[in-house]
Amino acid sequence: NAGVMQNPRHLVRRRGQEARLRCSPMKGHSHVYWYRQLPEEGLKFMVYLQKENIIDESGMPKERFSAEFPKEGPSILRIQQVVRGDSAAYFCASSRLTVSEQYFGPGTRLTVT
């Protein structure tokens, strides 16, 4: 059973460009979470999605950030017009419906130059 997959592992963008981060949950998992880790910090919750639904986006910045989890395909975290402050590691986690453990992907390290 493959774990949570994230790609790309490393992404470099210039200021003003768009970044798209992908996450494929573990087989049988219908819940996806996105977290951001700034240097020397713990992970901070961004958004929680189920298929075709955003359940909790209380941790998402109000502008430039969006997330989706379509019926088919991976979950996408999209950052428009990136700025240097967006440089961070972005982690995706998935879980089953009634189980509390979240299993994490390897993360995408975004660098904005």
Place this chain on the structure above:
Amino acid sequence: AQTVTQSQPEMSVQEAETVTLSCTYDTSESDYYLFWYKQPPSRQMILVIRQEAYKQQNATENRFSVNFQKAAKSFSLKISDSQLGDAAMYFCAYTRNQGGSEKLVFGKGMKLTVNP
């Protein structure tokens, strides 16, 4: 809002000895889960151990055990017989139990060094 505090940013331990990592949390909920995650230099987040708040018995996983003090809102991790591979960042995390999946709230982490 729930918060998780790890007051020790760094610790070190000699190989084969025991070390305890501390964590406190704040919540008004009565039913929740607590976790310790390990993040080695690869940056992969690895679940070490889980504790359900309604269980009085402390969770154990091989060399890893917790001391869960619900009234004090304390959740420490004990690593016995420390190994070089235990060197990593350790994060304490909390999630409430609402009958479905909930977001994790993390502490800032603690860097553990294991000396040979």
